[in-house]
Amino acid sequence: KQEVTQIPAALSVPEGENLVLNCSFTDSAIYNLQWFRQDPGKGLTSLLLIQSSQREQTSGRLNASLDKSSGRSTLYIAASQPGDSATYLCAVSPKEYGNKLVFGAGTILRVKS
Amino acid sequence: DAGITQSPRHKVTETGTPVTLRCHQTENHRYMYWYRQDPGHGLRLIHYSYGVKDTDKGEVSDGYSVSRSKTEDFLLTLESATSSQTSVYFCAIRETGGLSEQYFGPGTRLTVT
Numbered sequence: 001k002q003e004v005t006q007i008p009a010a011l012s013v014p015e016g017e018n019l020v021l022n023c024s025f026t027d028s029a030i031y032n033l034q035w036f037r038q039d040p041g042k043g044l045t046s047l048l049l050i051q052s053s054q055r056e057q058t059s060g061r062l063n064a065s066l067d068k069s070s071g072r073s074t075l076y077i078a079a080s081q082p083g084d085s086a087t088y089l090c091a092v093s094p095k096e097y098g099n100k101l102v103f104g105a106g107t108i109l110r111v112k113s
Numbered sequence: 114d115a116g117i118t119q120s121p122r123h124k125v126t127e128t129g130t131p132v133t134l135r136c137h138q139t140e141n142h143r144y145m146y147w148y149r150q151d152p153g154h155g156l157r158l159i160h161y162s163y164g165v166k167d168t169d170k171g172e173v174s175d176g177y178s179v180s181r182s183k184t185e186d187f188l189l190t191l192e193s194a195t196s197s198q199t200s201v202y203f204c205a206i207r208e209t210g211g212l213s214e215q216y217f218g219p220g221t222r223l224t225v226t
Binding site: 031032034036043044045046051091093101103104105 | 212214215
């Protein structure tokens with residue numbers, strides 16, 4: 001059964017720092033991995049989707065990498081801002097049941113001004 | 114933003130009453146999902162649909178039923194609401210199966226007293 005783990009569970013950094021959020025998954029047989037952002041009381045916003053054949057995806061200050069063989073993904077946020085404060089979730093689409101996503105528990109990020 | 118709306122956005126109901134939540138999409142995507150999100154449990158899949166009148170169970174389907182009579186609408190019904198069903202419910206859509214990005218609606222906060 002696919003399991004997704006996110007470390008750390010919570011992170012607090014000063015504004016301007018570069019930071020890395022980690023996501024690991026137990027079964028490398030995936031179609032893709034998706035990173036989401038969730039603000040308090042809101043829905044999930046899709047940030048980046050990395051297909052299994054890709055190594056990384058970039059969007060603005062965000063860069064997500066994927067190492068499928070080792071079951072790891074990282075989300076790099078450059079020059080963090082207070083507006084980046086949110087919960088970040090990763091999810092994989094397993095080949096075993098590709099219609100569904102398996103989510104990690106998330107990392108709560110606080111960027112202090 | 115993906116065209117997904119959920120109604121109602123907030124609801125308070127009494128134990129034993131039936132409740133129906135609606136998800137509406139304007140994207141003509143094939144797949145639609147219902148999740149619940151609870152502290153300590155993260156996002157859990159309730160039911161999903163892979164086409165009109167085609168649905169399947171997720172990991173926490175007991176006490177819930179769904180229907181999809183049109184591509185754009187996916188209904189979640191709690192036949193007899195219980196306090197354990199107090200939660201935030203999210204709808205999501207996906208264009209195809211495992212390869213495509215999943216988009217979420219704004220959520221419905223349901224309180225069962």
